[in-house]
Amino acid sequence: MRCLFVDNTNFLKVAQVRVHSTLNHLKLRISQEACFGLRGFHMHVYTFSQPSLQPVPHNFTCPADSKLDLISTINYPSIGVSGFKGNENKRVHRTVINPRQRNSSLQKDGEKLTYQVIVSSAASLKQDVFGALTYLEMTRCLRATFILFVFLLVIQNCESETSKSGDYIIYMGAASADESTGNDHHIDLMSTMLKRSGKTPMHRYKHGFSGFATHLSEDEARLMAEQPGVVSVFPDQMLPLHTTRSWDFLVQESYQKESTYFTEMNSQPELDVAVGDTIIGFIDSGIWPESESFNDMHMQPVPDRWKGTCMRGKKTEPDAFRCNRKLIGARYYNSSFLLDPDYETPRDFLGHGTHVASIAAGRTISDASYYGLAGGIMRGGSPTSRIAMYRACSLLGCRGSSILAAFDDAIADGVDIISISMGLFIDNLLEDPLSIGSFHAVERGITVVCSAGNLGPSGQSVVNAAPWMITGAGINIANIDRTQSYPIIHARSAKKIGANEKAARNCAGNTMNRTIVEGKIVVCDNDYGNQAIQWKSEEVKRLGGTGVIVIDDKSMDLSYIDPSFLVTIVKPVDGLEIMSYINSTREPIAMIMPTRSRTGHELAPSIPSFSSRGPYLLTRSILKPDIAAPGVNILASWLIGDLNAAPQGKEPPLVNIESGTSMSCPHVSGIAARLKSENPSWSPAAIRSAIMTTAVQITNTGSHITTETGDKATPYDFGAGQVTIFGPSSPGLVYETNQIDYLNFLCYVGFTYDQIKRISTRIPQGFACPVQSSKGDISDINYPSISVSNFNGEESRRVSRTVTNVASRLIGEEDTVYNVSINAPKGLRVRVIPRSLHFKNIGDTLRYQVIFSSSTSTLKEDAFGSITWSNGMYRVRSPFVVTSKADI
Secondary structure, three states: OOEEEOOOOOOOOOEEEEEEEOOOOEEEEEOOOOOOOOOOOOOOOOEEOOOOOOOOOOOOOOOOOOOHHHHHHOOOOOEEEOOOOOOOOEEEEEEEEEOOOOOOOOOOOOEEEEEEEEEEEOOOOOOOEEEEEEEEEOOOOOOOOEEEOOEEEEOOOOOOHHHHOEEEEEEEEEOOOOOOOOOHHHHHHHHHHHHHHOOOOOEEEOOOEEEEEEEEOHHHHHHHHOOOOOOEEEEOOEEOEOOOOOOOOOOOOOOEEOOOOOHHHHOOHHHHOOOOOOEEEEEEOOEOOOOHHHOOOOOOOOOOOOOOOEOOOOOOOHHHOOOOOOEEEEEEOOOOOOOOHHHOOOEOOOOHHHHHHHHHHOOOEEEEEEOOEEEEEEOOOOOOOEEEEEEOEEOOEEEHHHHHHHHHHHHHHOOOEEEEOEOOOOOOHHHOHHHHHHHHHHHOOOEEEEEOOOOOOOOOOOOOOOOOOEEEEEEEOOOEEOOEEEEEEEHHHHEOOOOOHHHHHOOOOOOEOHHHHOOOEEEEEOOOOHHHHHHHHHHHHHOOOOEEEEEOOOOOOOOOOOOOOEEEEEOHHHHHHHHHHHHHOOOOEEEEOOOOOOOHHHOOOEOOOOOOOOOOOOOOOOOOOOEEEEOOOEEEEOOOOOHHHOOOOOOOOOEEEEOOHHHHHHHHHHHHHHHHHHOOOOOHHHHHHHHHHOOEOEOOOOOEOEOOOOOEOOHHHHOOOEOOOOHHHOOOEEOOOOHHHHHHHHHHOOOOHHHHHHHOOOOOOOOOOOOOOOHHHHHHOOOOOEEEOOOOOOOOEEEEEEEEEOOOHHHOOOOEEEEEEEEOOOOEEEEEEOOEEEEOOOOOEEEEEEEEEEOOOOOOOOEEEEEEEEOOOOEEEEEEEEOOOOOO
8 A cells, every 4th residue: 555645845855655554464565765856835746657548559469367456557546456365475566757846866857766565464364454655755754745645455355345245155064963053063163253253144054954144255255165064155146036027016997907817726616625734835025914815714723733933023013913824924034135124024015925825825715806807716726725934035136045044944844835936047056045945845855846937938048947846937828808999000100200111110219209109009010029029019108009019920928018008919911901901991990809807718828938948057957847837917915005006096906916937836836735735645756746747738729838939839848838736636657756866966967975965964875976977867867757968869868767656546546557658759769668567556666768769860959759658547748858969
């Protein structure tokens, strides 16, 4: 650190260097004594030599091995030294100029003098260091007038403290056998590395797994990662909730968009019959306990196995939050990032947690509607299940450390299902809070259902894809309708003078005349893709239009469009008819038809554009997502008294409409809860298998489920297909993915046995990672779907699967024979050995092999198909994908 002080009273022969530092053990040496001259009482300024803005010299090149640390060497009036570890010297140079001084060691005006500063330390810095270097007159050293003051900042990290220090999660693997004390490493690390520096953990994990979260510098995090017993140390990131938009209400009352629920649920009152006391834990934004979806009328006492609590919070009126026999538990978690007293409560202020909880487990409401829209019975997928809410999310998102704390508590509290509608794209399983938390939950028999993400329609965008999770994608079964007639024009007719005609035809910004557009439905061309449709609708809405018709032959998806404005898409052939009508009629009009709730066989599901797609980026050898469920325009409970959710002039609604895989996830969670109630001994893997193998790929109209473009959907889009409600209750056979499968998966993705031993305490005796294993071996874990990567066609690939007979004795299916049928694309040969499976008893397991070969040298594109086992009553379908692409 250097500062130059020069007195303005007398001439000085030599300047003396004085160093000031905030740490005693920080050493700075100056390698040059500078002599400066001052004359009379005039103030003269010594300046640093700095380059002017001149043309780049013809022989200039960037220095070799350039990096950010070298910025310290530019001739700047202050100095910042980064990456300082204390075990080596840091050396920087500065050059100063005497602008017009004489009678000094700088003999001429403009003469330059260079000095060096060497920074070293006797110990590693624990904090950023600030100080100053001062040149003082030898004859007047008590006081000096500052003419030039050079600040120096020395920091231990590669960047500033504010950008590189932060909250970290220290994951230490499986919890000790004695959960009350935690493991010894945990205690030692906390005492030696945290308490010594005055830091305290934000969260401590000791039930399902071990570790803690705290604020660390980058160096402290690196040092922590090197300690015995530590599996991983990673930043505490913010995870987004998986909703596609923040429009929480329909602006126009007359705009009525059909909100969909499972149609079978609306026609099957027997769903309310109590089948058990399954407990669903939601890790989300909280819950509004007064919602009618969470009333506990006629419910039995809380199950004795429940070990959780109901935290009422620290707000002004904590007694205002109460649990009951339906909402049996609630917790909240605040990180150091958000210490807002308003969030010291499990109460939901976003609506998301309330919404998803009512989708999965809301009580029956006989006359629910959104201002008359879709009136009828509204209920959750498992209305008799209990709810436990773990509020880990705020307005800014969901902290990873809070999510892990919620997992840890949920495991100890005794939940059966964990539903979590959020995620982040993380390619390291040991740095993903959801992968870590769900692994330990599944180890203890808890089914974890996660949303696939809203990063579609791009490939390899699926998140939450570890094999121990159930990963849900979205299905769109919604409609748009409304009553009234409006004038209709083509956008070209509204072109501004001087605007580009093509841009105007496409309803581009600032190309249309407001006077012409106002009050009309505008027909737009679409030459710019899906995202441009949103821009078109926003532009027409801004200009006062009443709706948009987009002519397009690819995009058929409106799930990402603001529902407060009417937009529809038509194919070019239909667009020609519309244009013919407009051009042949003096005053053309279009009528928006009234809303009507469509149910049953009129529905035609498709995959919305926002739904994330496979394959899994970490490995192509497992097929993700697993399943698809309704996720567009879902009607469910909301915050009571939320004025922001009400159209103008209306009272706040009790329900609201949301879209996203956030809404798909609780549909699957509700079905998983029902399965657990009906089959308490079923494992999470059996529940997932039953859901996947009974899914459908054909719509109620007899057509194949499509993507947002109208193309046939593939397993990359919807996994095994669209979930059904009653099929999973009678799957016939299930694929049990056991602990060995999950441990092998960790081996295959590169974990060592020592790492796995720290992650899991439930390693079978004699287990070892297979020799010379690779990601390609993941194809062999006992999963309900099959994915084969790096298939070259020159040699066959063989995978094995094991199925368990779970048919009911009540109808005599314990002795039964299943025969296989194969659906394979051209160019791919698929054989199954044996072709028949004879089960003699319930619980029997049998093994089969699938052999893939090709009539061509390589596959030109990924090949999709399925293998189905049937005994005449049950159909057990497993999708497969074979690709020539290899894992990275």
